[in-house]
Amino acid sequence: MPTIEAEADKPVFQPQAGKPVIRLRDVRRVYKVGVERIHALDGISLDLYENEYVAVMGASGSGKSTLMNVLGCLDRATSGYYELDGQDTTRMSDASLARIRNERIGFVFQSFELLGQFSALMNVEMPLIYSRNGWWSRRKRAKNVLEKVGLGDRIKHKPNQLSGGEKQRVAIARALICEPSIVLADEPTGNLDSKTSEDIMALFDQLHREGQTIILVTHEESVACHARRIIRMKDGRVYSDLPTAQDPTLGSFTQEAVREDQP
Amino acid sequence: MKALIAAPLLFFRLFYQSVYLSLGQIWANKTRSVLTTLGIVIGVASVTAVIAALSGLKAKILTQVETLGSNTIFVQPRRPDTGPLQHAPWWSIRFLPEQFDGMLEHCPSVKRFGRQTWVGQYTVSHRERSMENVMVRGIEPDSQKIEIRPVTIGRPLSVIDEMQVRQVCLIDPKLRNELRLDRDCIGQPILIGYHTFYIIGVIEPRPESLFGGGNQETSEIFIPFKTSFKLRQYLYIGVLAESKTAEVSEDARAEITFFLRRTRNIKPGEPDTFEVLSLKNILDIFNKIATIVTMVAGGIVGISLLVGGVGIMNIMLVSVSERTREIGLRKAVGAKKTAILTQFLIESVVLCFVGGLVGVGLGQLLTMGIANIPKVEMDMAYIPWWAIVISFGFAGTVGIFFGMFPAIKAARLDPIEALRHE
Numbered sequence: 153m154p155t156i157e158a159e160a161d162k163p164v165f166q167p168q169a170g171k172p173v174i175r176l177r178d179v180r181r182v183y184k185v186g187v188e189r190i191h192a193l194d195g196i197s198l199d200l201y202e203n204e205y206v207a208v209m210g211a212s213g214s215g216k217s218t219l220m221n222v223l224g225c226l227d228r229a230t231s232g233y234y235e236l237d238g239q240d241t242t243r244m245s246d247a248s249l250a251r252i253r254n255e256r257i258g259f260v261f262q263s264f265e266l267l268g269q270f271s272a273l274m275n276v277e278m279p280l281i282y283s284r285n286g287w288w289s290r291r292k293r294a295k296n297v298l299e300k301v302g303l304g305d306r307i308k309h310k311p312n313q314l315s316g317g318e319k320q321r322v323a324i325a326r327a328l329i330c331e332p333s334i335v336l337a338d339e340p341t342g343n344l345d346s347k348t349s350e351d352i353m354a355l356f357d358q359l360h361r362e363g364q365t366i367i368l369v370t371h372e373e374s375v376a377c378h379a380r381r382i383i384r385m386k387d388g389r390v391y392s393d394l395p396t397a398q399d400p401t402l403g404s405f406t407q408e409a410v411r412e413d414q415p
Numbered sequence: 416m417k418a419l420i421a422a423p424l425l426f427f428r429l430f431y432q433s434v435y436l437s438l439g440q441i442w443a444n445k446t447r448s449v450l451t452t453l454g455i456v457i458g459v460a461s462v463t464a465v466i467a468a469l470s471g472l473k474a475k476i477l478t479q480v481e482t483l484g485s486n487t488i489f490v491q492p493r494r495p496d497t498g499p500l501q502h503a504p505w506w507s508i509r510f511l512p513e514q515f516d517g518m519l520e521h522c523p524s525v526k527r528f529g530r531q532t533w534v535g536q537y538t539v540s541h542r543e544r545s546m547e548n549v550m551v552r553g554i555e556p557d558s559q560k561i562e563i564r565p566v567t568i569g570r571p572l573s574v575i576d577e578m579q580v581r582q583v584c585l586i587d588p589k590l591r592n593e594l595r596l597d598r599d600c601i602g603q604p605i606l607i608g609y610h611t612f613y614i615i616g617v618i619e620p621r622p623e624s625l626f627g628g629g630n631q632e633t634s635e636i637f638i639p640f641k642t643s644f645k646l647r648q649y650l651y652i653g654v655l656a657e658s659k660t661a662e663v664s665e666d667a668r669a670e671i672t673f674f675l676r677r678t679r680n681i682k683p684g685e686p687d688t689f690e691v692l693s694l695k696n697i698l699d700i701f702n703k704i705a706t707i708v709t710m711v712a713g714g715i716v717g718i719s720l721l722v723g724g725v726g727i728m729n730i731m732l733v734s735v736s737e738r739t740r741e742i743g744l745r746k747a748v749g750a751k752k753t754a755i756l757t758q759f760l761i762e763s764v765v766l767c768f769v770g771g772l773v774g775v776g777l778g779q780l781l782t783m784g785i786a787n788i789p790k791v792e793m794d795m796a797y798i799p800w801w802a803i804v805i806s807f808g809f810a811g812t813v814g815i816f817f818g819m820f821p822a823i824k825a826a827r828l829d830p831i832e833a834l835r836h837e
Contacts, residue, residue, distance in 0.1 A: 226747060226830050247751050254749020266835070267746045269443055279748040281432050284425070326748070 166245045169388040172235075173333050174223065175307040179232035181218050181388075193229070194388035200215060200334075200367070205360040207368045207376035207396075210385035213292055217338070217387065220369050222340040224257050224336045225249045237333050254283050259325025262339035266311040266326075272298060273307045276325045283330060290329075301355060317348035334365045341375050353378045374403065430756050435595030437762035440734070441769060451730040453814065454723020458716050459806040463527025463798050464667025464781035465712040466805075469705050469796045471786070476701055478795075486526070486661055488559055488693045490654040490671060495686030508688040510652040512640075514678040518656075522662040522670035528656035529558020532643040539636065541594040549590060550635045551607060553643025555569030558655045569601045569616025576615075576639045583639065584612040588621050590634035607636060610646060661796045720809060723770070724817035731763050731821035742825050756826040763818025764811055771810030775803055 181193040200206060207332045210216040212239055214265040221227035222234065228249075234241050237256055240250065251354045253259075266275045277294035280286035286293060298307055301321040311319055320340060327335050336358070341349035349372075357378055360366055370376050392400060441448045484795035492508045494501060515530060528558065539549045556572050566585065576583050584607070596603055596614075603614050616803075643650060658667035669690045674688055692700075728803065735742070742755060780800060786796045 221831050224747070247753075250751040251750075252748050253747060259747050261744075261834070267739065267744070269439060278745070281428075282745070282749045282751070282754055284421075287428055330749075370663070378528055 154273060158272050159333070165275050168324060169329040171238075172199045172201055173204075173237060174198065174224075175233070178236055179222060179229045181215075181222060181227065182230045187365070191388050193222065195232070195367075196388075196390055198383070198390065198393070200365065201364055203363050205356075205362040205366050205378070205380045206366075207370055207379035207382045209371060209373075209382060209383065211368075211371070214385040215388040216369050220336060220338055220367075223334070223367065225252050226295070235404050250282075251284075254279055255330055256330035256333045258330065258336065260320070260323050260327050260337035260340045262342040264323045264343070265315075266319055266322055268276075268311050271308050271310055272314065272322045273382040274327075275311070275322055276329055279326060279330050286330065293329055294325070297329045298322070300328070301325045313346075316344050317351055320344060320348075320352050323357065324352075324359075334367055335359070336369075338369045339371075340368065341370070341372065346374075349375065418454050423813065426445035428514045429754055430614070432685045433758045433761035434765060435763040437759060438478050440762055441766060448766060448769070449683070449789070452723070452766055454719055454726050455767050455770030455810055456774040456777060458719035459722055459771045460777035461712065461719065461779060462716040462809070463775055463778030463802050463806055464718075464785065465709065466802040467778065467782040467796045467798045468706060468785055468793060470802075471782075471793050473701070473705065474795045476698065483777040485694055486658045486664055488525075488656040488658060488667055488671065488687060488691060489665065489697070490528075490675070490691050491655060492688060493690040495688060497750045498686050500686070500688055502814075503688075507828075508819075510689070513653060514675065515654060515746050518671070519676055521674045522667060523811050524658050524715070526657045526659045527560065527597030528654055528663040529555035529561060530640055531558050531653050531655065532640060533836040534638075534643045534646050534650060535645075536633070537608050537636075537646075539594070539605055539607050539634075540588065541596060541603065544594045546590060546593045546634060548633050549607075551643070551646065552635065552637055553640045553650070554637050561635070561655045561657045566616040566617050567729075568599055569614070569620055570618060572637065572639055580641045580645070581639060582610060582645070583615045583640055585616045585637040586614055587618055587635050589620060589634065591617060591744065592639055593634065600669055607638075608646060609631065642757065653772075660686060660695075664695065668693055670697075670738065685769045720813050723767075724813040727763055727766060727814065728821060730766075731759060731818055732824070734826045736760070738825075739828060739833045739836040741837065742828050743830045746828070746830035752826040755828075759822035759825045760815065760818050763821070764814035767810040767818075768807065771807050774810070775806055788813055 162289065176196050176198040179193055179196045179362070180284035182236070185192045196219065208216045208219060218227065219351070222229050223393065224245040225244075226237070232242070236252065239252070243250060244252070250325055254395065265287055266272075270278075275290070276298055280293065295304075295307060300302060303318060303321050305312060306322075307355050308316060309318075311322070320343075324337075324340075327337075338382060340356070341352055344352060352398075353375060356366055360380075366379075367378055368375065376382055377396060379396055380394055382392070384399075385391055392398075461542075479831040490510075492505065492510055494503055494505075494508065509532075512530060515528065518528060534551040534553055536548045537551050538545055538547045540546075552650060554572065555577060556574055560572055571587075572583070575581075584605070586605070591598075591600055591672060594605065600614050601616065604611050605614060606612075618635075638646075657666065665821075671691045672687065676687065677693075679688065681688065713813060747754060747760075775798070782796050782798055783791045787794075
């Protein structure tokens with residue numbers, strides 16, 4: 153639950169501050185199902201700035217997963233313009249996109265996606281195997297990141313010897329190891345109980361304080377309220393893009409929470 | 416310049432990583448891997464064993480060539496492939512001793528020749544001791560010179576023995592021991608059948624041979640060629656000849672053929688009723704047989720490798736489909752298509768190489784087994800290094816060929832779909 157301190161930490165939402173990490177201009181993604189054309193993304197324009205902490209919310213089918221895939225360069229927009237770190241990704245080859253994913257983007261998945269036969273350390277160093285420069289230092293860097301997420305003593309453990317929260321911490325460490333421009337977390341607490349979820353969200357908060365740009369996709373209000381900015385989607389469009397405090401649902405929710413906390 | 420160094424280094428990294436991953440996979444699925452590679456193992460084991468047997472046989476023949484001398488020419492009756500004599504009884508086409516009279520004068524390339532008879536197996540006795548099934552051969556002194564068989568004690572058969580049709584003989588040490596003769600047994604009488612012969616020398620035991628039935632179990636006695644007709648009136652005759660040099664060995668063959676056609680009254684146009692073989696011919700014949708055996712074995716091995724390869728492909732497809740999420744994840748964190756392709760391709764190649772390694776080991780065991788079978792003349796069987804290279808080459812090719820399709824399938828997976836895969 154957010155506290156007054158957390159509230160006080162939140163910087164005032166200023167879209168103009170810093171340079172944009174992500175620029176989306178009229179991005180569309182159309183799926184063809186038989187003769188039907190489904191507009192999963194229907195003209196989205198967004199600017200995300202450095203060290204932003206954004207939650208993307210929406211009902212299933214609202215296009216938030218598609219947006220996530222497009223932002224993560226796993227999928228290409230059918231039309232429109234997507235710029236990541238000042239680079240136009242719309243006309244990139246598959247290989248260049250793979251490199252972008254490797255160097256610029258860290259993924260955190262709902263179901264952790266750890267490789268069962270490898271230790272936490274090897275799971276974390278996996279992205280560096282495919283990187284251009286990080287190969288030789290991969291073990292050291294993986295150790296450092298694992299210590300950063302608080303798993304310094306679980307380095308040799310395999311995923312089946314870890315709890316759900318620890319698994320997600322390993323996954324976050326894996327997302328962080330390449331020092332990405334953005335961390336994309338797809339329902340990071342979806343498979344966790346509420347207590348562990350809070351721990352994981354606290355970790356995200358900490359990363360944000362350290363300057364990491366984070367994008368959360370979630371449908372849980374309690375998770376979204378950790379973010380500083382909330383983007384709500386419906387039918388492939390953004391219908392609300394406001395700082396958390398001004399958010400129609402969450403704003404009152406946080407205010408209520410704050411009010412409850414106050415005697 | 417930097418890119419020039421970086422590219423192979425990147426590939427090496429990928430290679431190392433893929434080998435590491437695939438060994439982990441094979442270790443994680445031990446039973447499955449063993450069953451999958453069984454086809455490859457059997458294929459490689461049989462190809463190495465066949466090659467080992469053939470090279471052993473060849474090595475054997477080559478050592479034989481060395482003991483016989485490379486200029487040696489064999490002349491023996493042979494039924495022609497065509498014509499009325501195709502099914503002629505052997506007896507009707509046998510050599511007669513007089514057919515070779517004057518051969519040296521008519522064949523300038525022939526240095527010397529010697530007629531031999533195979534008298535048959537006799538019981539040989541000395542006082543109370545006797546030995547059964549002793550091979551008695553009648554030889555001319557020259558044939559003993561062609562076939563290098565040193566006399567250790569006493570003297571070899573001489574022209575005088577031949578001319579006077581003496582009842583003398585050379586025995587081998589085994590027979591001497593069996594009959595409990597003195598070590599120096601020169602002059603001792605022995606009975607061959609009902610004829611008394613005097614020992615004039617002891618000959619070295621025959622080296623293990625592929626020609627002329629060199630059986631180590633039986634002993635041999637050599638008597639003068641003409642004397643052998645005393646034991647039996649009608650005998651099969653073979654001739655050993657030696658050309659003057661290795662270069663004229665073909666000339667010598669032609670001259671002998673021409674000479675024998677005349678003395679055996681073969682009309683022009685009729686096929687030969689004998690064959691003249693130099694050692695080179697015999698090696699050629701062996702090589703021809705070896706090629707046929709290799710091809711037949713190669714066919715069988717090919718089928719087994721094909722089946723093994725299909726097994727590999729099958730298991731790789733299973734592996735790709737059960738690791739779809741892993742592939743999706745790897746792609747999401749930045750693995751390129753080539754990286755995924757390499758990983759799965761190398762996994763199948765490593766699987767095949769492991770199969771090849773086990774196969775070569777099994778082939779070595781088979782070879783040792785073959786070499787230890789008594790009386791098969793295979794004790795020189797060995798696996799030459801190139802057979803191992805070929806085996807691994809085949810295994811690797813099978814791995815690449817049959818691993819390509821699953822690897823391409825893995826590389827083409829869409830990361831989003833793959834991550835959603837259950």
